Amino acid sequence: MDNINITSAQYVVDLISGGNSMVKATIDGTEMFVPLDPANRHYAEIMRQVEAGELVIAEAE
Amino acid sequence: MSKARELANLGNAYSDGALSNRNLIINGAMQVAQRGAGPFTNASGGYQTVDRFQLSGTMGGSFTLEQASDAPSGSGFSKSFKALAPTGFSSPTSSASAKIITSLEGQNLQQLLKGTADAVSVTFSFWVKAVVTGTYIFEVYDDDNNRTISTAYSISASNTWEKKIITISGDTSGVLDNTNGSSLSIVWWIGAGSNFTSGTLNTSWNATVTANRAAGQVNGVASNNDAFYLTGVQLEVGDTATPFEHRSYGQELARCQRYYQVQRYSDYDDNEIVATGVGWSSGLVFCHFKYPAGATMRARPTCTLSGDFLVLEGGTSSDSTENTVQGVSYSSAEIRFKNSIVALNSACWVRYKSGSSITLDAEL
Numbered sequence: 001m002d003n004i005n006i007t008s009a010q011y012v013v014d015l016i017s018g019g020n021s022m023v024k025a026t027i028d029g030t031e032m033f034v035p036l037d038p039a040n041r042h043y044a045e046i047m048r049q050v051e052a053g054e055l056v057i058a059e060a061e
Numbered sequence: 062m063s064k065a066r067e068l069a070n071l072g073n074a075y076s077d078g079a080l081s082n083r084n085l086i087i088n089g090a091m092q093v094a095q096r097g098a099g100p101f102t103n104a105s106g107g108y109q110t111v112d113r114f115q116l117s118g119t120m121g122g123s124f125t126l127e128q129a130s131d132a133p134s135g136s137g138f139s140k141s142f143k144a145l146a147p148t149g150f151s152s153p154t155s156s157a158s159a160k161i162i163t164s165l166e167g168q169n170l171q172q173l174l175k176g177t178a179d180a181v182s183v184t185f186s187f188w189v190k191a192v193v194t195g196t197y198i199f200e201v202y203d204d205d206n207n208r209t210i211s212t213a214y215s216i217s218a219s220n221t222w223e224k225k226i227i228t229i230s231g232d233t234s235g236v237l238d239n240t241n242g243s244s245l246s247i248v249w250w251i252g253a254g255s256n257f258t259s260g261t262l263n264t265s266w267n268a269t270v271t272a273n274r275a276a277g278q279v280n281g282v283a284s285n286n287d288a289f290y291l292t293g294v295q296l297e298v299g300d301t302a303t304p305f306e307h308r309s310y311g312q313e314l315a316r317c318q319r320y321y322q323v324q325r326y327s328d329y330d331d332n333e334i335v336a337t338g339v340g341w342s343s344g345l346v347f348c349h350f351k352y353p354a355g356a357t358m359r360a361r362p363t364c365t366l367s368g369d370f371l372v373l374e375g376g377t378s379s380d381s382t383e384n385t386v387q388g389v390s391y392s393s394a395e396i397r398f399k400n401s402i403v404a405l406n407s408a409c410w411v412r413y414k415s416g417s418s419i420t421l422d423a424e425l
Contacts (some may be wrong), residue, residue, distance in 0.1 A: 033386030039360035
């Protein structure tokens with residue numbers, strides 16, 4: 001996965017459950033909403049970078 | 062090819078298990094480009110134009126990617142994937158690489174019996190054209206087990222379409238996951254630094270050794286405006302290449318939409334009067350909409366909202382100012398549009414404005 005540049009990430013909270021439902025991330029310069037699904041390539045890369053200490057997902061506002 | 066030879070090949074294809082749906086590659090004729098035909102120039106590669114095919118690695122600079130209206134004459138193809146280096150990379154770094162890749166789900170490859178004693182051979186056929194002649198490397202990469210096999214082929218004439226046929230043996234090691242994840246990646250190398258070329262080309266299935274992956278690869282993008290074209294990609298079970306299995310645009314689009322889909326303002330003749338969706342306000346200024354996907358997707362998709370949308374309630378309207386995706390499933394997204402007009406518990410709807418789009422991305 002050598003083509004995905006992630007510069008920011010923040011959780012989105014589900015209004016009903018109150019739990020995190022998505023990650024709002026800036027990927028290759030574009031704001032995207034990424035589901036918490038390991039089969040999603042963007043989420044997989046976000047978590048790889050988090051585990052490598054290269055990225056922090058901010059809590060929802 | 063004689064009729065007798067064609068019949069014999071069809072007989073072999075039947076013996077290998079298929080006369081229809083032989084081609085395991087999606088969009089092999091490069092017909093579908095939902096992101097646009099381009100040309101798109103950027104330094105990050107990835108999926109930019111033709112569906113299901115991406116440029117991985119960029120040699121450290123920018124490529125221009127395009128769905129080109131350039132295809133081998135008399136072949137029945139009309140489009141190709143074009144990767145052009147506006148500025149040549151005459152001295153790539155050791156870690157540089159550029160390669161076109163398409164990836165396949167493991168659950169669609171179980172008939173290869175990979176990782177078993179009965180593993181079967183597969184045959185690839187494709188058309189290529191390049192400015193730079195010489196040896197190029199074609200690689201099949203097992204994403205599940207980090208195994209690979211490479212084949213060298215020659216492009217003998219500059220700027221001339223050539224058809225290549227490559228058969229690779231079955232791999233008795235490394236079972237492919239029976240899931241929706243990427244299990245095999247098909248790789249056309251265009252250029253590679255010494256990290257990938259300093260070893261000996263790996264011509265049988267083995268655990269991946271980086272230095273052996275592209276040994277012998279010519280630098281196909283050494284000079285300004287060097288370009289590489291690809292089309293007519295077919296992967297079929299067995300050791301026989303049959304004629305390309307042409308599919309209709311609609312069939313190919315539907316297959317591609319499992320991985321990516323987009324709706325945009327310019328898709329509609331009447332533009333603004335097409336509603337994105339109908340929703341309900343959950344509170345002052347917030348409208349929630351279910352956005353249906355055009356096809357069930359491979360995984361829960363990444364959703365991107367671009368441009369401005371118009372929220373309407375009764376006879377009034379307001380530009381949305383802050384849009385959020387609350388959640389996604391394999392077949393829909395819940396989008397919240399912030400606006401200045403809707404009252405609590407009101408029905409409302411949303412229209413595209415000029416330049417706006419909604420994309421769902423579940424690519425491998």
